[in-house]
Amino acid sequence: MPGSPLPTSPIAFNMSSPTSSIFKKRSTSTLTHKTAASYLSALSEADARRASLRANAPPPIGTPALSMSSSITAESEDSVLREDNVDALEYPARPPTSEQVFTTVHSEYGHCTNDDYRFKSEYVPEEPLKHIATPGPYYIMFTTYISYLILIVIGHIRDFFGKRFRPKAYRHLMEQNGYAPLNSDWDSFYTRRLKQRMDDCFGQPITGVAGRTTILLDRYSTDYNDTQTILDSRTRALNISSYNYLGFAQSKGGCADAVEESIRRYGVTSAGTRLMGGSSDLHATTEALVARFVGQEDSLISSMGFATNSAIIPALVGKGCLVISDELNHASIRFGVRLSGANVRMFKHNDMKELESVLRESISQGQPKTHRPWKKILVIVEGLFSMEGTFVDLPRVVELKKKYKFALWVDEAHSIGAVGPNGRGVADFFHINPREIDILMGTFTKSFGAAGGYVAASKTVIDRLRLRAYLGPYAEAMAPPVLVQIVASMASIMGIANPILPANNSPARLSITDAPDVHPGPAPQSLLPSWLTLDPSLASGIEGRTRLRRIAFNSRYLRAGLTKLGFITYGHSMSPVVPLLLFNPGKMIVFHRMMREWRTPIITVVVTYPACDLMTARVRFCVSAAHTKEDIDEVLRACEVIGDVLDLKHGLPLKERWDIDTVCEKAVELARL
Known part of the structure; x- marks a missing residue:
């Protein structure tokens, strides 16, 4: 009743x-x-x-x-x-x-x-x-400009008189003992006023x-x-x-229960970097499952989503390379491109005609001054732009990729797990083979309820990134409870297939290369920890x-x-x-x-x-x-x-x-x- x-x-x-x-x-x-x-x-x-x-x-x-x-x-x-x-x-x-x-x-x-x-x-x-972009009425735009103008003028007046009549309160903005102020620019003014x-x-x-x-x-x-x-x-x-x-x-729920069990088995930290004693079987399991989930050969995980972009982009491009970036790309992408030292060109948000125009001009002119061909051309876009709520025009970008032969990086921080009939991100959303994208980047902080990020690509690229990216030798390895949360939630979206045994029926577990590669498909039991048991509604994929x-x-x-x-x-x-x-x-x-x-x-x-x-x-x-x-x-x-x-x-x-x-x-x- x-x-x-x-x-x-x-x-x-x-x-x-x-x-x-x-x-x-x-x-x-x-x-x-x-x-x-x-x-x-x-x-x-x-x-x-x-x-x-x-x-x-x-x-x-x-x-x-x-x-x-x-x-x-x-x-x-x-x-x-x-x-x-x-x-x-x-x-x-x-x-x-x-x-x-x-x-x-x-x-x-x-x-x-x-x-x-x-x-x-x-x-x-x-x-x-x-x-x-839909503009507001003229009177709304006018009053918005006036509002900011009034705030800025009053703020400058208060700073002008404050520095002269209340010097102690403004000491942090003025020169001290010959040193230049560290926080006296526009950002400081904007924050304070x-x-x-x-x-x-x-x-x-x-x-x-x-x-x-x-x-x-x-x-x-x-x-x-x-x-x-x-x-x-x-x-x-x-x-x-x-x-x-x-x-x-x-x-509460199946994923939370799995995380609790992982704490009893592994503790709460890996206590090291991936290349210096911090790597465990859970890291290998998670990377194999992520690669299967997104449809790539291999993947590399990071303990921080922002660092995934800012630390890995410099490992792929450098001086003599060209990065073409959407004007509304995330700050982590911009930061990574700056660290790389590569040349950068931008195009209007999701404007494929301008992207093609930038490609044609950049390829024909080559590097500045010398006009030599670019070592690499990397186009970086987001799958789902987090401030605009717009999707990248991925079908058109893939067409341009085949025509102009550039490498493509897609940031799926907000789209992976959240969109697509199978939750596999924008490639799934547009029904495009993910192998046509060179590098898929995403985070676990959104759809999977965890932390960190990943990049997925061919095994050759990932093997290079394990050594050349800063994450392997310097960044703390992802904690075991976080890894299990990723595995449990990702397996819940995929569903778990029946375990597959080798031809000789030995009880040995299979590696990712032994299991049939079906995308998008369920997660093979062989890719999950042997002790992990999910609720039937999660394991079947119905809940996901x-x-x-x-x-x-x-x-x-x-x-x-x-x-x-x-x-x-x-x-x-x-x-x-x-x-x-x-x-x-x-x-x-x-x-x-x-x-x-x-x-x-x-x-x-x-x-x-x-x-x-x-x-x-x-x-x-x-x-x-x-x-x-x-x-x-x-x-x-x-x-x-x-x-x-x-x-x-x-x-x-x-x-x-x-x-x-x-x-x-x-x-x-x-x-x-």
Whole structure:
């Protein structure tokens, strides 16, 4: 019966239990603040009352319960936009029946059994890939320029008078004893005078699992964000900002059990570099499985995703080589190219005509001054651009590769595991043989819920990188628990095939070269640790396929819903990264705080310079398979209200927009458009 406990599940959902009775009574609040100014005024008054209460309150005896929102306290009357709706975060909207068994915690991975909320992630040829930035109205752009101008002018005036009337406070910016100042450039000014004003939007500390929900450590500042004071209270919020694309960032489940077992067997560190005593059988197993997963001959893993680009690119190219890079490539790629000493040319984001033009000119002219042929030409692109939510036009890039004979590096940090019908990244998404790409790079920090990165290529290239890249001799080897998390989550996506024995039926395990190379296919049992046992739903690949289809539905639904409500969004419809344009710097602060103070608190990430252009400030939603359809509904409802308050709806004309109730009712229709 609905509402009955689940005797076979590790977590019983008895909604009539004494514990759940706490969540029955809810105080409701309505949005009475129709402007941002009135909202901020009310919020400041609430903060002042809270600070006064905390100053006069006795010290806490113990740590508050982390499973409850901080709004379930005596301070709940100070909430401006929050309705204490914790049920949606702790328990599913529809109680499970006695036949439904969930092995995950709802707050970490949302329970959803509706097969309508599933979609297949693959490229539709009719959908354009070239990024076309949608500008805001003229008055929005004008006021944004004026806002930055006012902030910059006032900041320079304060610095001018401050250095003369408060020299001690500005000593770190002025010359000291003949030494030049180390932090007096534009970045220092931007950090002090612009970013610091909105620092409560960045670096929000959390505790617990960064899953479907997360727990915020409440904080406040009395010195204009120069310092932040962490409070004793906690707030559980809907997490729409983490890179937990497939929901594997869990504290319970088959992957977490495997990690616990690895700690008992291997400890918590390798205590060395790969070439100096830090390599183990788990490293070889992980590299073999990664190569099979992405469809390459061999792979090399790194303990840090950023270092994978910055340390390996210099091992491939150097003086006399040419790197052609997309203008929106990640900072780690730019840093690696600078370290290499190679010449670099850039082309407009995803503009294949300009890429071909740069190729023709570079090949015909050769190296500067000498005009000798280039030693190597390496084109570097990202599979999924993390700030724009756009896919690389991989079919066209591969065509150009065959025509101009250059080497191709594809950074799949945000696409591997998250896109494609089999979760194998952009090559799978476009149905392109991965062997046509020279080097595939990716990270484990997103879809696999782990840490580090990898490069996969031919065995000849990987053997060279093991010695010439800085990672082997200098970087700490990846820790065993992280390796097992990668293996378990990757095997869950692939599914595990029956073990294959040699022809003589000996019990010896097979190496990667002995097992048949089928891509995309299941993981051979011979490539996994002999002691690793996964739950049947994970080993069969059913759970992995479900997660892939859930994130595809959530991505399409959120983007289409925001578009129908009238917002300007960037990116492809299948991208789990959904940027929503805010433009004005002041709106970044208010949007973040209003989402955090919503009836169901929502934690978001706002982005501005230097991560994106100064005039295209945005909030970046990161969708996960852990989110339910109800979670996306709540995000859309919050955006609907806040978008009206902050004047953010500059996309579709008014007559073409849908109301929020229609958007939520027609979610499946929107996702399948």
